[in-house]
Amino acid sequence: MATAIDELVALPARQVARRERLRLLWHSPTFLLGLVVVAFWVLCALVGRLLVPHDPYLPDLLSRLKPPSAAHWFGTDDIGRDVFSRVIVGARGILTVAPLATLLGTVAGTSIGLVAGYFRGIVDEVLMRVVDAFLAVPVVITGMLGLVALGPSTATLILVIGFVFTPLIARTVRAAVLAEREMEYVQAGRLRKENALYMMFVEILPNVLGPVLVEFTVRLGYAIFATATLSFLGFGIQPPAADWGLNLHDQYIYLTGGLWWPVLFPALAIATLVVGVNLLADGLAQVYER
């Protein structure tokens, strides 16, 4: 157990560091730009349905594949749905799946990383080899295999992406734990014969939260990439959702005929969201890894 004096000394120092990091983040143009972009799409995901000019799911067979106009800013798709409305509400699917999958991978990966880093030895060795095995095949391909085996749905998509990310996150956390376990407070805890679970989750975990947060944002970028790609391939978010990747899956065949509007706008939406999340991750990494 930490003594009362320990807490008195440690807490203000930690608070000061946190305030300093917030101040740095607030002055980082990379982070702020990322924040604006991501906040925009989060807003669309939450209340987009109320903001759009047309029903994003209502087909209008009399105005199919119409180019952008005053009535339909981004044109209409192959069954006459308004592309602008679909792009706005389309943020919801991907912004549900990707954060949940990343959260799942982060919780599982952090636990495994703590165990491997704290105990070293055989657990550690096995974990590193499993990470290597996962890295040998691109996430999209392992994801495709998992989704075909389990049957594609939003739930399995979250599960599969979270599962594939787990060993990768575990490796990052393990590296951070390896540095921590040499510190005096860990050795002191060992001498006091503290319970291993207490040492890992109460003593070490708070000190590796920085790298965990950075890893979460970096992985979130990859999760959006993976969700979009798997949905584009038809194994991710399923119809009739207005998801961007799924929309592209349905509409890209019209490209060869020169009909670019049902395709370009969802593609740009994916691009801005991925870049936005990566800017956030970059900003966080710069502050935490100084």
Add this chain to the structure above:
Amino acid sequence: MGRFLLRRFGLALVTLWLLSIIVFVAAHVFPGDVGRRILGPFADPAAVASLNHQLGTDQPILSQYWSWLSGAVTGHLGTSLNYRDSVASLLGRAIGNSAKLGVVAFVLVVPLGILGGIVAALNRDRFLDRFITVAGLSAAVIPEFVWAIVVIILFGVVLRVLPVTAQAPEGSGVLTQLEYLILPAIALVLVLFGYIARITRAGMIEALDADYTRTAALKGLSWATVIRRHVLRNALLPTVAVVASQTGYLIGGLVVIELIFNYPGIGYLLFTAAQKKDFPLLQGGVMFVGLVYLTATLLADIAYSLLNPRIRYGSAE
């Protein structure tokens, strides 16, 4: 050096074996009833049972794994349900096409990425450096299919200068084939450029800051000679390793690129296998992709140790 490479080879074999377990669990255990998964919920139970018998998925799980693994080691990956052809020969044909596309992409991206990294490092912290780094990494995080769509709209629809499929007409010459491969290759280049440029830049900056570079400059060598003989030789070492690891990203990207450009390579084959729930082809394909990646990394390790005297003359590690 021998021990170093032997250890790497051993690790690659262990990794491949673990991958086989992951793939097997995904393809045989996750679906529960494999035959049911393939035929769907409304299929006749007799048909499901007969498919399970044909696939061997009615056997105990360990003996299934054993017969699959022993087959895979000798190159027998089973028969594709969809194509009714041996998985190994299907993969063999597809990898040739993918290799063509991959080579075109690498021939474009490796020199460009290295050049970008060198230019960025020589202009460190100035506008050009920021531009190359930020643009390169932003391009790298955008999915390949988004880039494919953007280049198709730009070159195929607006400018109308390049064909929007990758498969050249039957019997066309090398140049025509190349012309058809340019657009898909550009989409891959956009994704790969940032990583190669970043690692080259980092290597360059480390070498530029090193004592030996200052010594070389101070003993009166011309700046061009210092860069060429002292900086570049050291800076490009990590790039070799990264280029090899990019083959993994490349194959992942090929799935969507080959689908969009309608090109019969390994990515397209894997996609069809997944779509048709063709488990023998899918699991053979995933193992094959892992094998290609591990071979590329191993070759990179060899190249790296041949180029790097610190490993060439050192003991293991």
